[in-house]
Amino acid sequence: TQLLEQSPQFLSIQEGENLTVYCNSSSVFSSLQWYRQEPGEGPVLLVTVVTGGEVKKLKRLTFQFGDARKDSSLHITAAQPGDTGLYLCYGIGTSYGKLTFGQGTILTVHP
Amino acid sequence: DTAVSQTPKYLVTQMGNDKSIKCEQNLGHDTMYWYKQDSKKFLKIMFSYNNKELIINETVPNRFSPKSPDKAHLNLHINSLELGDSAVYFCASSQSPGANVLTFGAGSRLTVL
Numbered sequence: 001t002q003l004l005e006q007s008p009q010f011l012s013i014q015e016g017e018n019l020t021v022y023c024n025s026s027s028v029f030s031s032l033q034w035y036r037q038e039p040g041e042g043p044v045l046l047v048t049v050v051t052g053g054e055v056k057k058l059k060r061l062t063f064q065f066g067d068a069r070k071d072s073s074l075h076i077t078a079a080q081p082g083d084t085g086l087y088l089c090y091g092i093g094t095s096y097g098k099l100t101f102g103q104g105t106i107l108t109v110h111p
Numbered sequence: 112d113t114a115v116s117q118t119p120k121y122l123v124t125q126m127g128n129d130k131s132i133k134c135e136q137n138l139g140h141d142t143m144y145w146y147k148q149d150s151k152k153f154l155k156i157m158f159s160y161n162n163k164e165l166i167i168n169e170t171v172p173n174r175f176s177p178k179s180p181d182k183a184h185l186n187l188h189i190n191s192l193e194l195g196d197s198a199v200y201f202c203a204s205s206q207s208p209g210a211n212v213l214t215f216g217a218g219s220r221l222t223v224l
Contacts, residue, residue: 033212042115042201042215043154086152090213099167101146101154 003027004091006102014110016078021105023089024071030092032072034063037086037104046074079109114138117202117216124192125224131188132219134202142166142208143185145177146201148218154201160185161208192223 005024013019023032031050035043047056049065049072056063060083062075076083089102117134124130136143144167145157159167160179174190189196199218205211 035213037152041217042203043213044215045212048212088154099156101156104152104154106152 004089004100004102006089006105008105009103010106010108012108012110013079015081017109019076019079019107021074021087021089021107022071023073023091023102025091025100026070027091027093028069030069032065032069032092033090034072034074035088035090037088039085043086043088076107079107081109081111083107084109112137113216115202115204115214115216117200117219119219120217121220121222123222123224126192126194128192129188129190130192130221131186132200132202132221133184133186134216135184136202136204136214137183138204138206138214140204140206140214141182142205142211143179143182144203144205144213145185145187146203146215148199148201150198158185158187159208166208189221192221194223197221197223 007022033048034046036046037043047063052067052069054065060077064073087105091100115136142161144159146154148154156169157171158177162182163179176188179185199220201218202216203213205213
């Protein structure tokens with residue numbers, strides 16, 4: 001299984017601040033997904049990035065896939081308390097069956 | 112209707128017991144998965160089935176045995192439960208193996224005393 005290093009593990013910020021979460025690997029991924037998980041629920045897909053250098057925006061969330069398809073970032077602008085949750089990156093490897101979640105980032109946004 | 116439903120949501124049991132968690136999806140997906148989420152929130156794949164056939168079997172103790180009677184169901188049976196088995200177990204499904212969206216159930220929290 002290809003390893004995905006996700007950082008930071010914990011993030012506690014005030015409403016209105018910006019933040020970035022990173023996912024890094026030494027391996028190439030064919031695509032990468034970001035999921036958000038709320039307490040008591042399963043993860044829900046936010047976005048899939050496929051092409052190296054790709055940037056996708058979802059309202060205040062900006063997702064980027066590295067040029068070499070080994071890393072990705074999630075940037076949240078003007079965070080809201082509703083953004084609170086566990087954010088997970090998920091790498092789909094170039095070899096069949098190599099599916100990896102990052103360790104997760106627990107984000108808390110205080111009003 | 113819940114897309115991926117798993118039961119029970121909570122399970123508290125003694126060490127050494129045997130327990131099962133059931134999962135059903137009504138999305139028409141071919142592929143189903145079991146994941147284990149530990150106390151640090153790390154999600155680790157355990158098994159994956161595609162059309163009732165086992166395709167991913169990560170390093171998991173033999174005490175864990177998945178069963179897929181049809182492509183809409185994937186159950187997980189655990190024998191001789193140990194303290195370290197305490198975790199949240201998530202069932203998920205996708206249209207096909209690999210590069211598709213995962214739809215997760217709400218999780219089953221297993222506590223072994």
